[in-house]
Amino acid sequence: MTIIAIDRLAPDTHSCCTQLDAHGYCIIRGAVPPLLVERLANDLASDFQSTPHSTGPFYGEKTRRFHGLLRRSRHIGRFALDPLVVAIVETFLKPWCDTIQINLTQAIEIEPGGLPQPPHRDQEMWPVRSAGVEYMINVMWPFTSYRAENGATLIWPGSHRRQDEIVMPLEEAVAAEMIPGDALVFLGSTLHAGGANRSLDARRGMIISYSLGWLKPYELPWLAYPPEIARSLPRSLMSLAGYQAHRPNLGTYEGRCPSLLLSDNADAAQGAIDILHPEQEQLIADYRAGRLSPNTASQPGDDG
Numbered sequence: 001m002t003i004i005a006i007d008r009l010a011p012d013t014h015s016c017c018t019q020l021d022a023h024g025y026c027i028i029r030g031a032v033p034p035l036l037v038e039r040l041a042n043d044l045a046s047d048f049q050s051t052p053h054s055t056g057p058f059y060g061e062k063t064r065r066f067h068g069l070l071r072r073s074r075h076i077g078r079f080a081l082d083p084l085v086v087a088i089v090e091t092f093l094k095p096w097c098d099t100i101q102i103n104l105t106q107a108i109e110i111e112p113g114g115l116p117q118p119p120h121r122d123q124e125m126w127p128v129r130s131a132g133v134e135y136m137i138n139v140m141w142p143f144t145s146y147r148a149e150n151g152a153t154l155i156w157p158g159s160h161r162r163q164d165e166i167v168m169p170l171e172e173a174v175a176a177e178m179i180p181g182d183a184l185v186f187l188g189s190t191l192h193a194g195g196a197n198r199s200l201d202a203r204r205g206m207i208i209s210y211s212l213g214w215l216k217p218y219e220l221p222w223l224a225y226p227p228e229i230a231r232s233l234p235r236s237l238m239s240l241a242g243y244q245a246h247r248p249n250l251g252t253y254e255g256r257c258p259s260l261l262l263s264d265n266a267d268a269a270q271g272a273i274d275i276l277h278p279e280q281e282q283l284i285a286d287y288r289a290g291r292l293s294p295n296t297a298s299q300p301g302d303d304g
């Protein structure tokens with residue numbers, strides 16, 4: 001099967017989303033300049049060196065992984081906030097949330113001899129499933145070339161439509177072959193795995209994933225980026241990484257939007273402030289005005 005790729009030179013959210021919807025993944029060729037990937041990879045090189053091997057059958061013994069990438073390189077914003085990626089993510093997730101959030105930033109190295117990862121769907125980390133709802137979107141950014149022989153991510157096209165199948169035949173998988181600058185986007189419901197590295201060189205890259213803004217994220221952003229660090233990072237990034245309440249009143253600090261921790265007067269005593277949808281405010285107003293009573297459940301087709 002051919003790999004479903006899109007050329008960034010003609011960025012088009014609609015065609016990326018169409019491919020994601022049809023196949024569960026797409027590759028954006030030339031999403032960012034390779035030089036930028038090189039700069040980012042250079043910033044992270046010493047972290048790769050100092051990070052011990054992962055432990056456990058999922059992560060894989062011959063891999064190294066580290067997180068909190070938003071604080072490790074000033075180049076990361078160009079990746080995390082890529083307009084095409086954000087538009088794609090919002091198209092899939094915004095029907096189910098007010099705001100999206102960063103679920104995870106993870107650098108991954110698969111060393112020579114690394115075994116294939118067990119196939120999985122990343123959104124299985126949340127023990128709920130609602131038909132047609134995507135909980136997260138993944139973006140894999142390669143730092144080295146990704147080839148079938150060095151462990152390129154394996155994707156099972158169409159697996160997002162076959163969620164009852166825990167595994168699918170290996171022959172149906174494709175290796176997402178890429179070069180630095182490309183980006184592999186795939187749904188949280190798409191079956192995938194890191195491949196086996198049968199080459200002599202390490203395969204390096206990073207995943208930035210995004211989820212519904214009200215879900216518990218994989219990586220706790222307030223620990224990865226405590227306020228004293230968050231204050232030194234771009235606001236737009238920190239909004240995506242936990243410093244933004246989600247209506248109604250979710251993910252707050254002292255009853256307020258946690259973005260207050262990014263300001264200078266963060267320590268001043270402040271009262272709680274509701275963060276509600278207009279419909280919720282209206283419902284409360286209706287209740288107070290006596291327009292709601294226990295026996296007046298609205299009927300389908302009612303106007304109000």
Ligand SMILES: O=C(O)CCC(=O)C(=O)O
Nearest residue numbers: 108152153192193194195
């Ligand atoms: O390394 C890869 O290609 C995929 C990694 C992955 O899917 C995971 O760790 O959840």
Ligand SMILES: [Fe+2]
Nearest residue numbers: 120121122192
């Ligand atoms: Fe995964």
